[in-house]
Amino acid sequence: MRTHAAADAFGAFCPYPPFQKLPRRHGLLDGLTFAVKDMIDVADVPTGAGSPEWRATHGVPYRSAPIVTTLLDAGARLVAKTQTDELAYSLSGDNVHFGTPVNPAAPDRMPGGSSSGSAVAAAARLVDFSIGSDTGGSIRLPASFCGVYGIRTSHGRIALDGIVPLAPSFDTIGWFAADPALFETVGAALFPDDAAIAPRRRLLIAADAFELAGDAVGIALGQAVAHVSRGFSDIRHVAVAPDGLAIWRETFRTIQAREAWAAHGPWITTTKPRLGPGIAERFQYAATVTAGAAAAAGLRRAEVRRRMDHLLGDGAILVLPSAPGPAPLRTAPMEEVERFRAAALAKLCIAGLAGLPQVSLPLARLDGAPLGLSLVGRRGSDRSLLRLAADLAGAHAL
Numbered sequence: 001m002r003t004h005a006a007a008d009a010f011g012a013f014c015p016y017p018p019f020q021k022l023p024r025r026h027g028l029l030d031g032l033t034f035a036v037k038d039m040i041d042v043a044d045v046p047t048g049a050g051s052p053e054w055r056a057t058h059g060v061p062y063r064s065a066p067i068v069t070t071l072l073d074a075g076a077r078l079v080a081k082t083q084t085d086e087l088a089y090s091l092s093g094d095n096v097h098f099g100t101p102v103n104p105a106a107p108d109r110m111p112g113g114s115s116s117g118s119a120v121a122a123a124a125r126l127v128d129f130s131i132g133s134d135t136g137g138s139i140r141l142p143a144s145f146c147g148v149y150g151i152r153t154s155h156g157r158i159a160l161d162g163i164v165p166l167a168p169s170f171d172t173i174g175w176f177a178a179d180p181a182l183f184e185t186v187g188a189a190l191f192p193d194d195a196a197i198a199p200r201r202r203l204l205i206a207a208d209a210f211e212l213a214g215d216a217v218g219i220a221l222g223q224a225v226a227h228v229s230r231g232f233s234d235i236r237h238v239a240v241a242p243d244g245l246a247i248w249r250e251t252f253r254t255i256q257a258r259e260a261w262a263a264h265g266p267w268i269t270t271t272k273p274r275l276g277p278g279i280a281e282r283f284q285y286a287a288t289v290t291a292g293a294a295a296a297a298g299l300r301r302a303e304v305r306r307r308m309d310h311l312l313g314d315g316a317i318l319v320l321p322s323a324p325g326p327a328p329l330r331t332a333p334m335e336e337v338e339r340f341r342a343a344a345l346a347k348l349c350i351a352g353l354a355g356l357p358q359v360s361l362p363l364a365r366l367d368g369a370p371l372g373l374s375l376v377g378r379r380g381s382d383r384s385l386l387r388l389a390a391d392l393a394g395a396h397a398l
Contacts, residue, residue, distance in 0.1 A: 065162025082117025112142030
């Protein structure tokens, strides 16, 4: 593992004085190092949430979030906090205050956000694994962009205490790793009582998600889909969203915005922070979402949840693109980035609305940059997805 100072080459770590939290016990993660997104409390270290105004108006936490103590109890050593988009309300990885971490797999392209620093730290092997949060895709998208393994866990599987919220009914914790075996081992440490192996009978290929991504993405991921398919006897193409993924995206967007304003609106109104491009506009929109609009979206979300429970109820696995393409160039205009974000959310919202676990696998490249393939399982199947990811990586390497 590299030293903390090496992060200066990538901008992955927050500019806090160097610190470390030593393991509290021995466990599965003995000898491993990790970093956590700066939305997560670490005792005696600031939580900045990607905003200098947030850091200035909030005290230094006196205890760590449960996810941190669990990993320390498993034998890992915490060595840094990682950069994030402001208040985690973005998918690009850019921060007007602290800059953009460098994507080790494609330095001319965005790293993806909001867990940008965590994805970069794993991809550059600055740490053995890193912790991020995922509300609308903030682990899955940067995992795809940076060419690493990333998981959004089932909603509610990991406690959110000591973590700055964005939209609590979507917020989840997950992690990144460059090594698939280590990726699975972190899951074993966090979910020791879960069964790692479940029957793998049916693979569902998300036809509408692939169609939205376009031919280039479909061709780039074709070999990866064929590789995944070899382990299943029943393979079907399905339309995930009969009423259209665009409607699902807007359902997600409405609820997320309402919850984001409830979480941060009073602070924004009082503090008047200087929010960056894209972030400011999202919070401006969030302030306009009415209770009635959010309630109507909530009813649609219940329908989405029923739909996904039906599709995955017998343990089926859904496969879809992690992103609508490789990461946009760092020089891309804001309009292009926002179009990419909308296209990404149309796929990422599937697991978010239904509270499902999703793993992004670095199995393809397009235009010289990484492109992830995602597996989605039923709620609570996190360990099974991790085992499948590790099995696929092993077979892929043969």
